[in-house]
Amino acid sequence: MSIVDVIRGGNEPQQGLKPRSEITARELLREVGAVLRMSEAEVAKLGDLPVDPSEDQTMVINMGPQHPSTHGVLRLMLELQGETVLRCKPIIGYLHTGMEKTGEQLTYMQGGTNVTRMDYLSPLNNELVFSLAVEQLLGIENDIPERAVWMRMLLSELNRMSSHLLFLATNGMDIGAVSMMIYGWREREEVLRFFQKVTGLRMNHNFIRPGGVAADLPDGWRDDVLHLLDMIPPRLEEYDILMTGQPIWRDRLQGVGVITAQEATALGATGPILRSTGVPWDLRRDMPYLRYPEVEFDVVVGSYGDAFDRYAIRLNEIRESIRIVHQILDRMPSGDYRIQNKKVTPPPRARIDESMEALIHHFKIFTEGFKVPEGEVYVAIESPRGEIGCYIASDGSSTPYRMHVRAPSFVNIQCLPHMMRGGLVADAVAVISSVDPVLGEVDR
Amino acid sequence: MSEVTSPEPGTAPEPSVLYGVPLSDSRGQRVLHPTRDGYIALLRTLLDETFTMCADLTAVDYLLHMGRALPEGIAAERFEVVVNLLSIERRERIRLRVQVPESDASIASAFDLYPGAEAMEREVFDMFGIAFTDHPDLTRILMPEDWEGHPLRKDDDPSRIPVQFTADFSKRASS
Incomplete structure (x- = not known):
């Protein structure tokens, strides 16, 4: 069985690393990490590396989805020549639970339980x-x-x-x-x-x-x-x-x-x-x-x-x-x-015992939630992993119309193919670790 | 102790233009509204204007909220691709909102200008079914390959997914 058949036989051949004979030059350039605006000289230098070995000299291996050093269920497809990494493709989605979709169902009050x-x-x-x-x-x-x-x-x-x-x-x-x-x-x-x-x-x-x-x-x-x-x-x-x-x-x-x-x-x-x-x-x-x-x-x-x-x-x-x-x-x-804004703050616990209005207010805030004016906003802060951003589009109701989280790990793991190229498999582990991805955030 | 006030309806903001594109203000954040054809050209201009990082790229399906506020001259379409750019040099952000019609849900890929947009465009394709032309690898990224539909579309029906419950819920609903 040739390596091409092995790759094709695997799960999800489209998302995975494809054999060199089947991909376009553009795709190959991305997978070897040459996705950046390079000068002519740098492109020429890529030719010096063992870029296009015939397929019986290379090996495509899966690292993950279950692997102790991938920090969760991250799957990396690596093309190796000996111990040198030629190409790498991170394959994600194993922890996807549709949290952005869930975020559209939860009120702004409940949203915290989701994003956390x-x-x-x-x-x-x-x-x-x-x-x-x-x-x-x-x-x-x-x-x-x-x-x-x-x-x-x-x-x-x-x-x-x-x-x-x-x-x-x-x-x-x-x-x-x-x-x-x-x-x-x-x-x-x-x-x-x-x-x-x-x-x-x-x-x-x-x-x-x-x-x-x-x-x-x-x-x-x-x-x-x-x-x-x-x-x-x-x-x-x-x-x-x-x-x-x-x-x-x-x-x-x-x-x-x-x-x-x-x-x-x-x-x-x-x-x-x-x-x-x-x-x-x-x-x-x-x-x-x-x-x-x-x-x-x-x-x-x-x-x-x-x-x-x-x-x-x-x-x-x-x-x-x-x-x-x-x-x-x-x-x-x-x-x-x-x-102390009656619209977003529930009344103090003691007030509920003595005031009917406070009880109603409490009930409404925790069942209906509060309404948020129409609009859209993107806010970003520095999380330990980088810029975490939250984009919320509101249609004036008490649940976000669209809630998107810009997860730093999701963007950062795009660096992996670039950092790993030309390195050793053992260094690949060090590279994943140094990027410090959290897969719950990558897949959301 | 300030009461929350929603912006008064009818007070349209001053029509303003930046880089030849309608500009609006959303809670103090600058938002540009390029057309689909002018999108890449605007990105190129902004890249020269030191907006070197594509911080975020996402989309919104406005199927249930078509009457949203947009600057004059911008026709609301079902989808909107939202791009947040960041200028490290000037410490500024700017946001782009591009209208994408349902009949032809596609837009040019920003990959050549911002390689970091690659995974985010794949995510938008996966979740909304918006195709990015000239994207190097437009496949599903979060959902399984054989998944049907695009989960974050507002008309995507989660209940059609077969589950292993044996109870007949239809009977309970009718009784």
Whole structure:
């Protein structure tokens, strides 16, 4: 049986990597990562690589959909010559559950429960971008109480820390530093324990809602946060000893999966991938939201655009987040934690017992939801993985007419073919890991 | 304590033009309304105007909401392709809304100008059935290959999908 038959016999031959004899030049160029505007010289250079070997010298393999280093059900079809990756095609959709369609059925009040499950490693950022979009449609974005805004910042930064800690864990495991996996999960769990205390849930909180947050911070929250801030920095120093300075770690990551600033921009990559190329682009600083202009932090950038830079950026972003959280602790104002706007805020629990109107109001808000004026809006914030955007088109009813989430991982995995080309299979694992995709968000 | 106010009907915004294309304002965000033919030309202009990143590309099926507000001279069609561009240099965003008729649901691909739009265009094709001409690999991306229909279209009927329930729901509905 020839390789062509093997590929054709597989599931979903259209979406998969096709044999070279069957694809157009244009498609091939895309699959070898030459999708960018290249100069003549660069195109000529592609000819030097073993581009067109006959098919009995190459091998097409499936990595995934179930593979420990693909971070979920991501399937990569790789064309290999020996151990060199010639072509790569990410095939996605295994986790698709129609969340954008579901979002059209849920009211704006319920929408948070849906979006929080997309990027399950930074649920609070998902809720935040959805809430900001709804608030902008309602025109109440400037009326959110200060305490709610600073609480959102606190949670968003702690979430960035927990997400990056998990990245350190999985990145360590993918490269072979298995003890790092345990350490990363351990520290992340400490952060999640705080989330559980505040929101009631470790993940998928539905805590940040249009109009504010769901509840006030619990008693003793400041001590809990201070405990986290005392505990994590020394652990980061340990990671530095364990990994950053290690020659084996450096050899595995440096110069692997290189991408330039122009390529990253053209492919739409954001977050640590774009910053690793030296572009100082962080929406928290460049298109500020919440009260980020009032806190001091540095945007960490790399210089080589390789997997090591992406690792180092995330490690140091944890330190920057700690810096921000310290400032948030100093400035956390007192006051209301949600907007006192009868239209979007349910009445306080005590009022329901004594007032019929409050009961009706409560009932209507939780069954019908609130109506949002006609219009459409796109709001983007910096999630741990890059720009997460929410596009909502409203027709004036209490459910979004269309709710679309621009998922950073979905766009970022387009870089994979480009980063992997010409590298080794073992490096492919390091590349996937350094892109840090969350498949729940890729497939939605 | 401000009450939520919806914009007063009848107060049409000043007709303004940017890059030769009708411009509107949506909650403080700039929105351009190019025609389908002028779409690629406008993208090329914007690319030269330092809008080097295609942050997002999606579509909306306005089948149930055809009376939406559009600037004068733009005829509402069923589909709308929505493109969000980002200029890193100027720290600006701009949005494009292109009307795509149901009878000929196709539009030129932005792939040659913004390679990053590739997966997003595939997603729009998958979800709305809008074809992107000259796209290098226009196949379904999220749904299975043998899927029929386009799930995010408003007239797509989710209940036609066969499920393994044995209960006869039609009987219950009629009784």
